[in-house]
Amino acid sequence: MSGTEAEERSGDFIRDIIRADLDAGRAGSVVTRFPPEPNGYLHIGHAKSICLNFGVAEEFGGRCHLRFDDTNPTREEHEFIASIQDDVRWLGFDWGDHLYFASDNFETLYGWAEHLISEAKAYVDDLSQDEIRKHRGTLTEPGRNSPYRERAVEKNLDLFRRMRAGEFADGARVLRAKIDMASGNINLRDPVIYRILHAEHPRTGNAWCIYPTYDFAHGQSDAIEGVTHSLCTLEFEDHRPLYDWLIDNLPVPARPRQYEFARLNLFYTVLSKRILTGLVAGGQVGGWDDPRMPTISGLRRRGVPAAAIRDFVKRIGISKSDNTVEVALLDHCIREGLNKTAERRLGVLRPLKVVIENYDEGAEEELDAINNPEDAAAGTRTVPFSREIYIERDDFMEDPPKKFFRLAPGREVRLRYAYFITCTDVIKDDAGVVTELRCTYDPATRGGNAPDGRKVRGTLHWVSAAHGVEAEVRLFDHLFTRPDPGAEGDIVDDINPESLTVLKRCRLEPALADARPGETLQFERQGYFCLDPDSSPDKLVFNRTVALRDSWAKIKAKGAGKG
RNA sequence: UGGGGGAUAGUUUAACGGUAGAACUUCCGGCUCUGGACCGGACGGCCCAGGUUCGAAUCCUGGUCCCCCAGCCA
Numbered sequence: 001m002s003g004t005e006a007e008e009r010s011g012d013f014i015r016d017i018i019r020a021d022l023d024a025g026r027a028g029s030v031v032t033r034f035p036p037e038p039n040g041y042l043h044i045g046h047a048k049s050i051c052l053n054f055g056v057a058e059e060f061g062g063r064c065h066l067r068f069d070d071t072n073p074t075r076e077e078h079e080f081i082a083s084i085q086d087d088v089r090w091l092g093f094d095w096g097d098h099l100y101f102a103s104d105n106f107e108t109l110y111g112w113a114e115h116l117i118s119e120a121k122a123y124v125d126d127l128s129q130d131e132i133r134k135h136r137g138t139l140t141e142p143g144r145n146s147p148y149r150e151r152a153v154e155k156n157l158d159l160f161r162r163m164r165a166g167e168f169a170d171g172a173r174v175l176r177a178k179i180d181m182a183s184g185n186i187n188l189r190d191p192v193i194y195r196i197l198h199a200e201h202p203r204t205g206n207a208w209c210i211y212p213t214y215d216f217a218h219g220q221s222d223a224i225e226g227v228t229h230s231l232c233t234l235e236f237e238d239h240r241p242l243y244d245w246l247i248d249n250l251p252v253p254a255r256p257r258q259y260e261f262a263r264l265n266l267f268y269t270v271l272s273k274r275i276l277t278g279l280v281a282g283g284q285v286g287g288w289d290d291p292r293m294p295t296i297s298g299l300r301r302r303g304v305p306a307a308a309i310r311d312f313v314k315r316i317g318i319s320k321s322d323n324t325v326e327v328a329l330l331d332h333c334i335r336e337g338l339n340k341t342a343e344r345r346l347g348v349l350r351p352l353k354v355v356i357e358n359y360d361e362g363a364e365e366e367l368d369a370i371n372n373p374e375d376a377a378a379g380t381r382t383v384p385f386s387r388e389i390y391i392e393r394d395d396f397m398e399d400p401p402k403k404f405f406r407l408a409p410g411r412e413v414r415l416r417y418a419y420f421i422t423c424t425d426v427i428k429d430d431a432g433v434v435t436e437l438r439c440t441y442d443p444a445t446r447g448g449n450a451p452d453g454r455k456v457r458g459t460l461h462w463v464s465a466a467h468g469v470e471a472e473v474r475l476f477d478h479l480f481t482r483p484d485p486g487a488e489g490d491i492v493d494d495i496n497p498e499s500l501t502v503l504k505r506c507r508l509e510p511a512l513a514d515a516r517p518g519e520t521l522q523f524e525r526q527g528y529f530c531l532d533p534d535s536s537p538d539k540l541v542f543n544r545t546v547a548l549r550d551s552w553a554k555i556k557a558k559g560a561g562k563g
Numbered sequence: 564u565g566g567g568g569g570a571u572a573g574u575u576u577a578a579c580g581g582u583a584g585a586a587c588u589u590c591c592g593g594c595u596c597u598g599g600a601c602c603g604g605a606c607g608g609c610c611c612a613g614g615u616u617c618g619a620a621u622c623c624u625g626g627u628c629c630c631c632c633a634g635c636c637a
Contacts, residue, residue, distance in 0.1 A: 213636085262569085
């Protein structure tokens with residue numbers, strides 16, 4: 001096998017299976033599907049599934065469907081149907097004409113349920129929910145047959161039709177597949193396949209008052225659509241025998257196969273739709289698209305490009321072992337993409353005023369700045385400079401430790417794209433807080449280089465006081481304080497009270513007033529930022545997507561306590 | 564104690580009986596008009612015990628640990 005062949009052969013076990021099926025002729029082409037239930041917003045865990053399903057379809061020349069598994073009208077909404085489509089599209093995937101809803105199959109599924117009844121493979125059970133539970137047995141004890149299990153086919157058919165007709169109240173009866181109450185696999189202990197729900201469905205309205213369960217809808221919908229490889233997460237492994245049983249016992253037009261892979265977990269993050277829904281409902285976050293949320297819409301609002309999410313998913317791989325990925329990998333993927341594409345700007349988050357005493361009062365000039373050192377095609381822009389500027393508070397220390405290369409009394413540093421300045425005086429308020437610095441500049445260093453060849457260790461970003469625009473900047477940290485939120489006690493107690501930091505009165509270079517929504521920019525030496533939808537022309541609001549790697553912070557942290 | 568899965572560096576993931584490799588993280592160094600980026604280097608792993616084999620992460624046996632399942636959720 002040559003090197004390139006070896007590369008083609010490499011991949012995850014799912015791709016291995018598909019390749020083998022294709023090679024052996026078990027499948028003529030590949031059809032996959034992404035099957036969300038429209039009861040919440042998509043998150044980065046879904047992105048893994050989306051990239052897998054759409055990815056393999058594309059790689060093997062097949063197609064991937066978007067199918068809503070909308071079988072439970074009590075918790076599904078139009079809002080979610082719309083947001084899910086937006087998010088999948090935004091991630092960069094296209095289902096073409098292949099948009100489906102399990103609810104489109106309700107009539108067919110109903111017919112198949114009657115078919116099962118006719119074959120004496122399903123029966124209407126009058127037991128209450130509680131009684132059914134008691135009959136089900138436990139993990140270690142077999143279940144007991146329902147007293148209604150041997151009802152005559154005609155009686156079952158009659159009752160099931162009357163269930164559909166709305167003669168019974170919610171929960172009064174269910175339709176169950178007749179399989180094996182003694183099975184070690186609880187899913188095979190006569191699973192409920194239809195239940196009575198007098199609820200309005202987002203798509204079928206009030207046409208139905210009985211709805212198929214997931215198990216009765218999923219595999220059959222796969223078969224109807226011609227799905228060849230039905231990829232889902234590990235918790236459905238136990239359902240595969242039921243999936244197969246239904247396919248085997250129903251006159252379905254195709255024979256799909258289910259394969260399971262491990263879902264994504266992220267440290268310091270929750271990827272449970274139930275819990276995310278709770279955070280939104282409980283007001284712990286601002287909504288599904290709160291930038292601290294692991295939702296696709298939250299990541300988008302934070303400024304994370306779709307390409308970074310795709311890259312991340314590619315890097316974490318696909319396997320069957322439980323896994324929890326470090327947030328650092330996601331951050332890395334975000335930075336790596338943005339480093340190549342994001343334009344640079346100057347923005348001061350925590351301003352400290354600097355007066356350059358030997359610079360003419362009232363004078364100003366435009367200095368050239370490079371938009372993206374990683375991309376010459378991004379060109380240059382000019383940045384206004386004047387006598388009074390702002391620098392970052394963290395870039396000055398009155399009594400600096402050894403490895404601090406930034407501004408300090410008597411020290412010379414470079415202002416990015418501007419001049420060398422030297423700190424000559426420190427002004428403080430009554431409380432001893434530094435309020436202003438007095439500096440001098442060297443006119444010969446215009447642009448940032450000294451003709452005499454002298455070097456400085458530090459380069460600071462800055463914004464002209466007279467020209468800069470004011471903005472609010474929002475910084476985000478992990479939503480939870482512990483790597484395994486909710487592992488002990490109430491998860492709400494694990495919410496990080498400092499997950500959101502709002503900085504008012506930040507000073508940004510004037511070009512930032514023209515930032516476009518959806519565009520992520522780098523504030524030099526700080527990180528990547530994007531305009532938040534809360535922004536307006538008279539009140540700019542930026543979100544920090546991710547900070548730049550900060551080796552000074554590490555040095556500082558290490559030195560802390562050591563003097 | 565039933566059934567179904569899984570164990571390879573700190574994290575994620577390769578290997579398909581033939582030299583355990585990568586990425587991220589961490590650390591060290593270089594370079595730099597971003598303490599960014601980039602470049603170079605280092606640390607670090609096959610769950611355990613037997614067995615088969617010239618050779619085992621891989622095959623066999625027996626353990627151990629972890630995850631999932633008792634919704635009329637998906």
